[in-house]
Amino acid sequence: MSAASVLGAVWRSRHFRGMVPPAILLVLWWQATTHEWVSSLVLVPFGQLFDAARDPAIFSSLAEGLLSTFARLIQGCAIGIPAGLALGIGMGLSHVFDRVMGPSFHAIRQVAILAWIPLLTVWFGTGDLCKIVFVAIAASKPVVMGTFEGIRSTPAQLVEVGRVLMFSRARLLRYVVLPSAAPSIVTALQLSLIYSWFAAIGAEYVIGVMSGGIGSVVMGAQEHFRTDIVLLGVSLIAFTGITMNKALRRIPRYLFRWRGQG
Structure with a gap:
């Protein structure tokens, strides 16, 4: 060759x-x-960046911040995802429930996620609770839409077969509707976790910097003109987001690999 x-x-x-x-x-x-085209406040040499990465204090600060952010991410998703699933299933199964809750949800969905911050800080302050609620809102929106669309797109023929077999409403939901809607729901969960990660970082940038988190570490470094720590923090955020995205994209391929075989 x-x-x-x-x-x-x-x-x-x-x-x-x-x-x-x-x-x-x-x-x-x-x-x-x-060649010193830019100030060291804008970019630092690679050597200085590597020295900062090897500093135990900086490494510990970034690691603790990342763990703190993940803790808020998990707590927010633990609230937002079940709430989104419940709302999406209710709207998808019941036209009456959809007519009652749908207009309010779609109106709220049009509000940009960052627009909630002033109201949330008034209601919950600037501590962890505010950030967790913010992440929960970000997590719930794609889950509601994905679950609703997945259930509504269930083929009528499958539902009719379930009724012919005299399935109860619960059995019809379990064995017909949810399996048919599963690809849409899994994709919605994938988007939910990605949006939640963005929200967790954004909340730390905007809603105070004193409660920990990788975003708070980056903002604190920026205030002290430590560009090397800022660059390390941003690189860590980017690497974590890319890793999460790649891992989440593998889940639907694994769960629904039988589709390609068919």
């Missing part, structure tokens, strides 16, 4: 092409800090 064909195969690789923009940005970063 010739060198040209090997290089061609590497270039056609989706993963290689995806690494080209970050590689270009890293080269520009290196040049900008080496």
Whole structure:
């Protein structure tokens, strides 16, 4: 196999092409800090960044902040996801419930998530509870929509078969409706966790910086002009988000792999 064909195969690789923009940005970063094109308050040299990463105090601060953020993420999702599932199932199964709750939900859904912050801080203060409620709101919206759409898109033929078999309403929901809606619900859960991560970080940026969290660590470093810690924190946030997204995208492929086989 010739060198040209090997290089061609590497270039056609989706993963290689995806690494080209970050590689270009890293080269520009290196040049900008080496030739002092920008202030050290904007970018720091790679050596200084690596020194900060090896500092036990900085590493501990970032690790504790990440764990604190994940704790709020889990607590918020534990509230928002079940509430979203319950509301979505109710709206999907009952036209009466949908007519009662649907207009209010769709009106609330149009409000940008950050627009809730002033009201939430008045109601719950600027501590952990406010951030958890904020994450719960972000988690619930996609779950409601995904569950509702999944249930409403259940083929009428499947429902009719369940009725012919004299399934009770509970058995019809368990063995017909929910399995049919499962792909939509799983996708909604995936989006819910991603949006919740964004909300958890955003809440720490906006709703006070004294209660811990990776966002609070980044904001505190920015106030003390520690660009190296800011860059480390942002890189950690990005890496965590990418890892979560990749892991969550594998779940539907694993759960519904039988579709490809069919």
